[in-house]
Amino acid sequence: MSTSQEAATVVLDIGAAGKAPATTSVAAPAPAPAAPASSQPRKSPGTFFFRRKDHGSRCVALLDFLLRIAAFGPTLAAAIATGTSDETLSVFTQFFQFRARFDDFPAFLFFMVANAITAGYLVLSLPFSAAVVLRPQTTGLRLLLLVCDLIMVALLAAAASAAAAMVDLAHNGNLRANWVAICMQFHGFCQRTSGSVVGSFISVLILMLLVIFGAFAIRKR
Amino acid sequence: MKGSVEQGETSKAPLSSGISKGVAILDVILRFVAFIGTLASAIAMGTTKQTLSFFTQFIQFKAQYSDLPTLMFFVVANSIVCAYLILSLPLSIVHIIRSRAKYSRLILIFFDAAMLALVTAGASAAAAIVYLAHKGNVRANWLAICQQFDSFCERISGSLIGSFVAMVLLLLLIILSAIALARR
Numbered sequence: 001m002s003t004s005q006e007a008a009t010v011v012l013d014i015g016a017a018g019k020a021p022a023t024t025s026v027a028a029p030a031p032a033p034a035a036p037a038s039s040q041p042r043k044s045p046g047t048f049f050f051r052r053k054d055h056g057s058r059c060v061a062l063l064d065f066l067l068r069i070a071a072f073g074p075t076l077a078a079a080i081a082t083g084t085s086d087e088t089l090s091v092f093t094q095f096f097q098f099r100a101r102f103d104d105f106p107a108f109l110f111f112m113v114a115n116a117i118t119a120g121y122l123v124l125s126l127p128f129s130a131a132v133v134l135r136p137q138t139t140g141l142r143l144l145l146l147v148c149d150l151i152m153v154a155l156l157a158a159a160a161s162a163a164a165a166m167v168d169l170a171h172n173g174n175l176r177a178n179w180v181a182i183c184m185q186f187h188g189f190c191q192r193t194s195g196s197v198v199g200s201f202i203s204v205l206i207l208m209l210l211v212i213f214g215a216f217a218i219r220k221r
Numbered sequence: 222m223k224g225s226v227e228q229g230e231t232s233k234a235p236l237s238s239g240i241s242k243g244v245a246i247l248d249v250i251l252r253f254v255a256f257i258g259t260l261a262s263a264i265a266m267g268t269t270k271q272t273l274s275f276f277t278q279f280i281q282f283k284a285q286y287s288d289l290p291t292l293m294f295f296v297v298a299n300s301i302v303c304a305y306l307i308l309s310l311p312l313s314i315v316h317i318i319r320s321r322a323k324y325s326r327l328i329l330i331f332f333d334a335a336m337l338a339l340v341t342a343g344a345s346a347a348a349a350i351v352y353l354a355h356k357g358n359v360r361a362n363w364l365a366i367c368q369q370f371d372s373f374c375e376r377i378s379g380s381l382i383g384s385f386v387a388m389v390l391l392l393l394l395i396i397l398s399a400i401a402l403a404r405r
Contacts, residue, residue, distance in 0.1 A: 104360040107349040161342035162349035165291045176288035179363045215330045219402045
């Protein structure tokens with residue numbers, strides 16, 4: 001033990017000045033690190049993934065991946081529910097046409113298309129999010145995902161609120177403009193589209209959380 | 222050796238701090254332009270009033286923005302975003318001076334995102350209603366009211382522009398703040 005200490009001090013004092021002290025010190029420090037390694041306690045198996053030096057960015061990246069999967073469900077459901085909304089009344093009245101479909105209303109058409117685009121984007125961004133989980137230091141990829149998420153927030157919020165305006169009009173009508181509430185007749189169509197709008201707003205919330213987590217993880221320490 | 226390393230570091234620093242200052246100044250300018258946009262939209266929509274000179278049997282002869290709840294929401298949303306933008310302007314000016322602020326930039330991004338969602342919702346819902354006012358809907362038997370109230374219609378259509386411009390600028394603002402966070 002004392003000889004290894006002596007050899008260690010020889011390396012520190014002389015440095016690169018001689019090869020002879022270096023060869024004797026190569027053998028000496030080799031047993032020295034082996035002794036402290038065996039005396040360390042064993043780490044729990046989970047900490048190889050979440051390292052302390054990542055400062056929690058890997059945890060945020062994993063959360064980002066999970067939230068993306070969570071946002072995909074309501075968006076796809078809203079797109080499908082609106083796309084298959086088609087109601088034909090059995091009774092023919094004088095003032096109403098007897099059939100309602102989503103493409104009779106341009107706002108619902110835009111709503112369905114925007115939800116389909118967002119659902120497709122969320123699926124396609126899953127591999128990029130997985131790449132960020134595996135390598136938390138990539139700032140460029142994180143920034144790209146943040147920008148695309150932001151654009152999707154704006155698109156989906158616009159589509160959901162346009163559809164919500166139409167749904168409100170369908171439920172309540174408007175006295176001044178003489179617009180009659182069509183939900184009185186078309187129950188199923190109204191229920192379907194109202195439910196889709198709710199699902200779409202949930203997706204907007206989740207996407208906004210994604211943006212905020214992305215901005216939090218992107219900061220340089 | 223040590224002296225040249227120091228010189229290399231200090232020659233890079235003025236360029237990067239110049240870019241940071243440029244980004245922060247652009248942030249202030251865009252924020253001010255978005256403030257003007259939302260203010261103009263809220264005022265243009267809020268002062269709409271048209272009374273028809275003739276009385277028809279089926280259509281009421283007076284139109285204001287408060288008759289349509291969606292346009293009311295538009296005015297309220299634009300006013301909130303307008304107030305937020307003017308209140309966050311001092312914080313952006315502080316960011317020009319202190320480029321190192323991390324957490325205040327994060328708070329600004331958080332509120333900017335919330336305001337983006339609000340102004341997008343207001344502008345888009347009002348756009349849907351304005352489209353309906355122009356074209357009507359055949360299936361639901363909704364008549365296009367622009368045939369009668371043409372100056373009301375022009376007003377509400379024009380006030381959408383400022384709101385959409387503010388939405389795009391808010392989007393750019395968040396992207397700028399994120400880039401500034403990633404560089405620091």
